[in-house]
Amino acid sequence: MNWTDERVEKLKKLWAEGLSASQIAAQLGGVSRNAVIGKVHRLNLPGRAKAGGTQTAARPKRPAPAAPRPATFQARAVTPRTVARPTATTAEDLDKDFDTQAERLPVPANINNAVVPSSRKLELTQLTERTCKWPIGDPLNDDFHFCGNESPDNSPYCTYHQRLAYQPSADRRRMR
DNA sequence: CCCTGATTCGC
DNA sequence: GCGAATCAGG
Numbered sequence: 001m002n003w004t005d006e007r008v009e010k011l012k013k014l015w016a017e018g019l020s021a022s023q024i025a026a027q028l029g030g031v032s033r034n035a036v037i038g039k040v041h042r043l044n045l046p047g048r049a050k051a052g053g054t055q056t057a058a059r060p061k062r063p064a065p066a067a068p069r070p071a072t073f074q075a076r077a078v079t080p081r082t083v084a085r086p087t088a089t090t091a092e093d094l095d096k097d098f099d100t101q102a103e104r105l106p107v108p109a110n111i112n113n114a115v116v117p118s119s120r121k122l123e124l125t126q127l128t129e130r131t132c133k134w135p136i137g138d139p140l141n142d143d144f145h146f147c148g149n150e151s152p153d154n155s156p157y158c159t160y161h162q163r164l165a166y167q168p169s170a171d172r173r174r175m176r
Numbered sequence: 177c178c179c180t181g182a183t184t185c186g187c
Numbered sequence: 188g189c190g191a192a193t194c195a196g197g
Binding site: 003031032034035036037038 | 188189191192
């Protein structure tokens with residue numbers, strides 16, 4: 001893809017609006033977020049430095065790539081996590097629970113008000129191909145958010161909301 | 177692991 | 188000039 005004047009302008013506009021590089025890349029199409037970031041730098045557009053709290057300052061330049069990178073180089077240090085999670089509820093646990101529940105309760109009452117698996121309260125801008133896009137609450141209300149739990153493969157919903165989304169009419173089973 | 181932007185450097 | 192690879196931080 002070429003950086004036509006139009007595309008550059010759109011880039012500037014979106015960047016100025018505070019969209020993330022990946023989002024801009026998505027809208028422009030045909031480019032990766034890296035391409036966008038690279039272009040932003042080349043254009044000397046103001047980065048997001050310390051403002052929003054994203055970036056941390058000063059980078060020690062560059063270590064020493066020098067030699068070709070062996071595959072083993074990547075397989076280093078794993079995060080030494082020793083602390084257990086404070087909350088005992090994981091998405092998986094909840095999924096299991098709802099799995100059994102759903103079989104007994106054919107139709108969960110009040111989709112929006114019902115107890116929902118720990119939503120991550122994601123903003124619209126944070127949704128990805130792997131996050132559940134089930135809306136929760138009133139869009140007019142400011143507590144509106146999306147489920148955001150892990151959704152399998154490219155499914156738009158998590159395993160729980162998938163059932164609600166594609167609820168088969170109970171009668172369909174007795175066909176024929 | 178998902179995401180973010182920043183930097184380097186071969187092309 | 189371009190952007191993948193890489194890094195660093197959340």
